[in-house]
Structures are given as C-alpha cells and as structure tokens.
Amino acid sequence: ADVHYYDFTLKEMNVTKLCVTESILTVNDLFPGPVIRVHKGDILYVNVTNKGDYGITIHWHGVKQPRNPWSDGPVFITQCPILPGSYFTYEVIFSEEEGTLWWHAHSDWTRATVHGAIVILPKEGTTFPFPKPDAEEVIVLGSWYKGNLNAEVNDAMANGSDIPHSRGWLINGELGDFANCSSETTYRWSVNYGKTYLLRIVNAVNDDQLFFAIANHNLTIVGLDAAYIKPIATSYVMISPGQTMDVLLTANRPLGQYYMVSTQFLTESAYMNMDIGSAIIEYTGDYNFSSSPIFPDRLPEAKDVEAAMRFTGLIRSLADEDYPISVPLNVTMKMFIVVSMNYLCRNRTYCDDPTAHKIIASSMNNISWANPTVDVLEAYYGNISGYYTTDFPDRPLVMYNFTAKDKDDDVAITDEATKVKVLNYNESVEIVFQGTDVIGGSGVHPMHMHGYSFYVVGMGQGNFNNETDPLTYNLIDPPKANTFIVPKSGWLAIRFVADNPGVWFWHCHFDRHLSWGMDTVFIVKNGETEETSIRPPPSDMPACIFSKHDISI
Ligand code: C2O
Numbered sequence: 346a347d348v349h350y351y352d353f354t355l356k357e358m359n360v361t362k363l364c365v366t367e368s369i370l371t372v373n374d375l376f377p378g379p380v381i382r383v384h385k386g387d388i389l390y391v392n393v394t395n396k397g398d399y400g401i402t403i404h405w406h407g408v409k410q411p412r413n414p415w416s417d418g419p420v421f422i423t424q425c426p427i428l429p430g431s432y433f434t435y436e437v438i439f440s441e442e443e444g445t446l447w448w449h450a451h452s453d454w455t456r457a458t459v460h461g462a463i464v465i466l467p468k469e470g471t472t473f474p475f476p477k478p479d480a481e482e483v484i485v486l487g488s489w490y491k492g493n494l495n496a497e498v499n500d501a502m503a504n505g506s507d508i509p510h511s512r513g514w515l516i517n518g519e520l521g522d523f524a525n526c527s528s529e530t531t532y533r534w535s536v537n538y539g540k541t542y543l544l545r546i547v548n549a550v551n552d553d554q555l556f557f558a559i560a561n562h563n564l565t566i567v568g569l570d571a572a573y574i575k576p577i578a579t580s581y582v583m584i585s586p587g588q589t590m591d592v593l594l595t596a597n598r599p600l601g602q603y604y605m606v607s608t609q610f611l612t613e614s615a616y617m618n619m620d621i622g623s624a625i626i627e628y629t630g631d632y633n634f635s636s637s638p639i640f641p642d643r644l645p646e647a648k649d650v651e652a653a654m655r656f657t658g659l660i661r662s663l664a665d666e667d668y669p670i671s672v673p674l675n676v677t678m679k680m681f682i683v684v685s686m687n688y689l690c691r692n693r694t695y696c697d698d699p700t701a702h703k704i705i706a707s708s709m710n711n712i713s714w715a716n717p718t719v720d721v722l723e724a725y726y727g728n729i730s731g732y733y734t735t736d737f738p739d740r741p742l743v744m745y746n747f748t749a750k751d752k753d754d755d756v757a758i759t760d761e762a763t764k765v766k767v768l769n770y771n772e773s774v775e776i777v778f779q780g781t782d783v784i785g786g787s788g789v790h791p792m793h794m795h796g797y798s799f800y801v802v803g804m805g806q807g808n809f810n811n812e813t814d815p816l817t818y819n820l821i822d823p824p825k826a827n828t829f830i831v832p833k834s835g836w837l838a839i840r841f842v843a844d845n846p847g848v849w850f851w852h853c854h855f856d857r858h859l860s861w862g863m864d865t866v867f868i869v870k871n872g873e874t875e876e877t878s879i880r881p882p883p884s885d886m887p888a889c890i891f892s893k894h895d896i897s898i
C-alpha cells in the first residue's frame with residue numbers, strides 16, 4: 346500500500362456568483378477543493394492548516410477508518426475544532442472502499458464550501474468489474490448560499506427560526522447558464538466521440554436530494570458509496586446529499602453540445618427551489634453549432650417521489666464471487682429508531698402554550714442531540730464523565746401512529762440530550778428507521794453512518810410492520826452504502842456488524858436536520874485483542890478549551 350501526503354490550507358477567498366462578490370472559506374484556493382487520489386488500501390496523511398477566522402474540522406466521508414476514530418472529524422463527536430492559526434494532521438486509512446467518496450468540513454455549515462472528491466482506484470494490479478473506461482471525470486454537485494451562511498444558521502438556531510435555503514445548484518463550483526450572471530463561467534467538459542468515461546459524482550449539497558441527467562445520453566450506474574453495484578442503465582439518477590456514484594457514459598451521440606443538469610428532488614412542501622444547475626458536455630471535432638446546447642428531456646419533476654423511489658429501488662450489490670457480501674443473518678441487537686421533525690421544549694409549560702413561539706428541532710427516538718463541550722471520543726477514551734450518557738433508547742420514548750395524517754401536536758415535542766448507544770464488539774445490528782408525518786408533512790431523511798457501511802435490507806411506505814415487513818428483506822444482494830434515504834412517510838431497515846471499535850456519528854445528512862438534532866452516536870466497544878481495539882490517540886489532538894457557544898452545530 347502507498348502512503349500519500351496532502352497539505353490543505355483553509356482560507357477565505359472571494360468568488361462572484363449571482364452578480365455578487367462574497368468571501369468563502371476554501372481549501373488551497375480551490376472551490377470545490379482538491380481531489381484526493383489513492384488506491385484501495387492506501388494510507389493518506391492530510392495536514393490541515395486553518396488560516397480562516399473560525400474553528401473547523403474535516404471528515405473523510407465513507408472512509409471506515411478502522412480502529413482510528415481520532416481522524417474521523419465530526420466536531421464534538423471525535424475531536425474539538427482546529428482553531429484559527431493552528432493545524433492538525435489527519436491519518437486516513439483506506440480499507441475496503443473502492444470507487445468514489447468525498448471529504449468535507451464537519452463543523453458548523455462550513456461544508457457548503459469546504460469539500461472535495463476522493464477517488465479510490467482498484468489496488469495496483471487489479472481492475473474494475475467492468476471494461477476499463479478511457480478516462481474519468483469528477484462531478485461535484487454543490488449548493489450556493491448568499492451571505493455568511495454560518496452566521497445566519499447560528500442566528501436561526503439561537504432564536505428557533507427556520508434555516509436559510511440554497512439559492513442555486515453548482516456543478517464543479519459553477520451555477521451554469523440558467524442562473525444570473527453565470528453563463529460566462531459555466532463548467533465545460535470536452536469528450537471524444539466513441540470514448541467511455543467514468544463519471545465520479547458527489548452530492549455535496551448541504552440540504553437537498555438531487556435529480557441529475559445528461560441530455561440524450563444514457564447513464565450506467567456501476568458504483569454507490571465506493572462499493573460496486575449491478576449496473577443500472579437509466580436516463581437520470583436521484584442522489585442524496587452525502588452519496589457518491591460511479592457512472593459510465595459513452596460519448597456516442599451526434600457531435601454537439603449537451604447539458605448536464607442537477608435539479609431538486611423535494612418531498613417537503615415548505616420550500617421549492619426551481620433553479621437548474623448546469624454544465625456543458627462538448628464533443629471535440631468539427632461541427633457547426635449555432636443553437637444552444639441540448640437540454641435533457643426526461644428529467645423528473647421536483648416532486649416526482651415515484652421516480653426517485655423507482656431509481657433507488659433498483660440499486661443492488663454486485664454480490665458475486667469476486668465481490669461477495671456479508672450481510673449478517675443472525676441479528677443480535679435490534680433497534681427501532683423514529684426519525685422526526687419536532688418542537689424542542691426547553692421548558693414544557695412554554696411549549697404547552699399553543700400561542701408560544703416554538704423552537705424547531707428534529708430527533709431520533711424523541712431525543713434531539715445536543716453536542717457536548719468535550720468531544721465524545723475524548724470523554725470516552727479518557728473516562729471523563731459528565732459529557733454524555735449511555736441511555737440512548739432502543740425504541741421510541743413516545744409511541745403513536747407515526748405516519749397518520751391527524752396527530753396530537755404533543756407527539757411533536759421532544760427533549761434535548763446527549764445520549765449515546767453502546768454496542769459490544771462484533772454485535773450483529775439491525776436498525777429500522779421509521780419516518781413520521783408530524784408538523785405538517787414529512788420528508789425523506791438521508792441517514793449517514795460514520796465508521797461503517799451498512800446493508801440496506803428493506804424499505805417501505807407507512808408504518809413498519811414487525812410481522813410482515815421483515816419477510817420482504819433482501820438478504821441476497823442488498824445495496825451497501827454509508828448514506829441512504831428513509832422514504833417519505835416510510836421506513837428503512839439496515840444491518841451491519843459492529844466490527845470497528847470507536848465512537849461513530851449517525852445522522853441525517855441534511856444539514857438542517859443535523860443541526861436541529863437528528864443525530865446520535867454509537868460507541869463500539871473494543872474487542873479482546875489489541876488488533877480489535879481503538880488505536881491510541883495522536884499526540885496533537887486539538888484541545889477542547891472553550892465552550893460550545895463559540896462554535897455551534
Ligand atoms: Cu458526510 Cu457526518 O458526514
């Protein structure tokens with residue numbers, strides 16, 4: 346295995362979008378940030394120097410980091426922030442991942458501008474489970490916000506109001522031809538007729554599911570979250586924030602220019618962003634083009650839940666001799682976790698008054714996660730009490746008809762706490778995530794687990810039925826992912842073996858829901874040997890020297 350060294354310097358940079366020049370935090374003056382390239386099994390050291398104005402952390406999304414939670418990154422979960430003027434070196438250990446992943450800031454909402462792709466090639470001497478593509482292209486889908494996003498989110502959190510929504514969709518850092526003042530800088534990718542390309546697509550958007558399509562070209566999806574899947578031929582994809590996809594595209598259409606577009610897939614009724622993010626694929630060669638590039642004609646509508654679920658339902662693990670799967674069949678630990686939007690009650694009488702201004706929150710099993718001031722990993726490893734408790738419930742505290750339309754408003758009220766779930770080493774875990782319909786409708790939740798990939802064994806509409814739904818589980822070729830959606834008013838069943846000791850964050854990958862508390866932490870205990878235990882910490886972990894009010898999430 347090779348060892349790679351990267352330097353990331355974070356500092357503010359001016360960019361002009363939507364006719365306005367604003368300062369954003371970037372890595373090495375690049376937006377999106379640098380692409381990391383490794384082979385499966387390599388080790389990477391990234392020295393992060395913070396020359397920005399506030400504390401930050403970086404997370405290596407989807408990298409399992411065996412026994413090494415110290416470099417995982419989520420703020421106040423596995424580390425305290427890297428303060429302005431200081432640095433920290435992450436050690437990123439690649440094990441079974443192969444395909445595309447990404448890295449992003451994991452403090453405040455900084456990941457809106459601090460993110461980049463990770464390309465993990467097959468081990469030297471091995472190849473892809475499909476014909477070798479002629480070339481590759483990284484496509485990072487992002488979202489653009491106006492103003493100082495972190496400051497606005499922190500204000501909104503402090504007074505319990507709604508969080509700002511994005512003002513447009515980016516493809517490789519550019520809004521494209523359909524946004525104001527943007528057509529000069531539209532991202533262009535040139536292709537050669539007859540060649541096959543491997544697109545490495547990252548949904549780095551903070552808060553939205555996306556549809557993505559390329560005019561007149563079929564897409565063949567071959568990988569999800571750095572695991573290969575059975576090829577899916579499709580005209581569009583639905584991709585959740587946090588997810589990554591490997592897609593084959595053959596340039597076999599008449600020479601010309603074609604739009605690549607990203608649009609919102611939306612299930613919450615509250616807000617709709619009809620913007621179109623676009624880039625242009627241009628064939629090389631001699632041809633006349635006088636008209637504008639061709640636009641995709643088979644892009645689903647924003648609210649086409651059916652199109653989104655149809656696509657999602659097609660995803661299957663490769664599950665063959667060369668890429669076997671290991672979905673646990675005998676579950677030793679079952680959890681049922683209700684993921685919901687809520688109102689937070691810091692003082693119950695205040696919430697009981699129907700005219701009172703309620704604080705927006707979200708929760709898992711009626712507990713809205715509150716970050717501690719010393720990260721959970723440091724408190725756990727150092728046996729420091731007082732920062733979290735280990736009583737995260739295996740079942741919801743309040744039972745009700747989760748997806749019924751008319752519910753008592755009381756079920757929306759939740760408590761705030763720092764409760765973690767402790768798992769024994771090698772436990773076979775099943776979690777059913779149940780969505781709800783409280784507070785005027787529900788949306789989907791792209792649930793993300795750190796330190797692991799999980800098998801998606803089941804998914805369905807309505808309330809989970811403990812008798813009949815398990816009979817529908819796919820234990821043959823379920824998709825393996827690190828992020829997967831709980832359908833609107835539905836449920837998602839996942840399984841994994843707890844074989845990576847550490848402190849691992851579990852959260853919704855919508856930053857809105859993450860900030861509002863749809864998070865918890867799994868502590869996976871050590872096994873009996875050193876090889877099955879958390880490694881000792883590096884000597885230079887950032888110190889937890891200040892209150893969480895200096896940085897909030
Ligand atoms: Cu992509 Cu907790 O992160």
Ligand code: CU
Nearest residue numbers: 790853855858
């Ligand atoms: Cu969510």
